[in-house]
Amino acid sequence: MSENLLSVDEVIDVAYDIFLEMAPDNLEAADVALFTLQFDERGAAEMIETGADWPQHVGFEVDAEAYSEVRIGLVNEETDELDDVFARLLISRTPDEKFCHILWKRD
Template sequence: MTTEFQKLDPDSAIDIAYDVFLEMAGENLDPADVLLFNLQFEERGAVEFVETAENWEEEIGVLIDPDAFAEVWIGLVNENDEMDDIFAKFLISHREEDREFHVIWKK
């Protein structure tokens, strides 16, 4: 028996990731990074929905189905519009009734 579920649309995944980021950044990032993010976000900030990587097992120790999760990155972009300073990578379950997420914070 397979259970069908509605995938998160990119905007919803971005909203969830950004809300969690704002709530948890102070506890998980270096104070200098929090300050940098706050000062630079208006000019260089980005929250991007990206293709779900298949190497999350290496990061979180659990094998995941990339089709069952959305991935969102939060960081700052450079002059070439490339995200070169990533503060957090989010893995968010598409299952609304069992919404789990994992975060890799900048070290």
């Protein structure tokens, strides 16, 4: 099955494009400005192990091979870890299935 799935880079690209399109409507204006101003130095989009909490958000068991989680945010310069997460996205890796669910940062 994995030969027909989107690559890691493709999943990250899709997630980032969706994030950029939807962020102004789903994040506080200050967060959008912060992300935009600091993305070149500290911004990151990374595919991580799919969180165990996704079934409660999407209403179905998430197949970790068919879906991937991408986190988008800013990296802490001291720890070199993504610590200011603006969105978590669950993306289908199947090219024909246009599924994405986003959990937005809430203060």
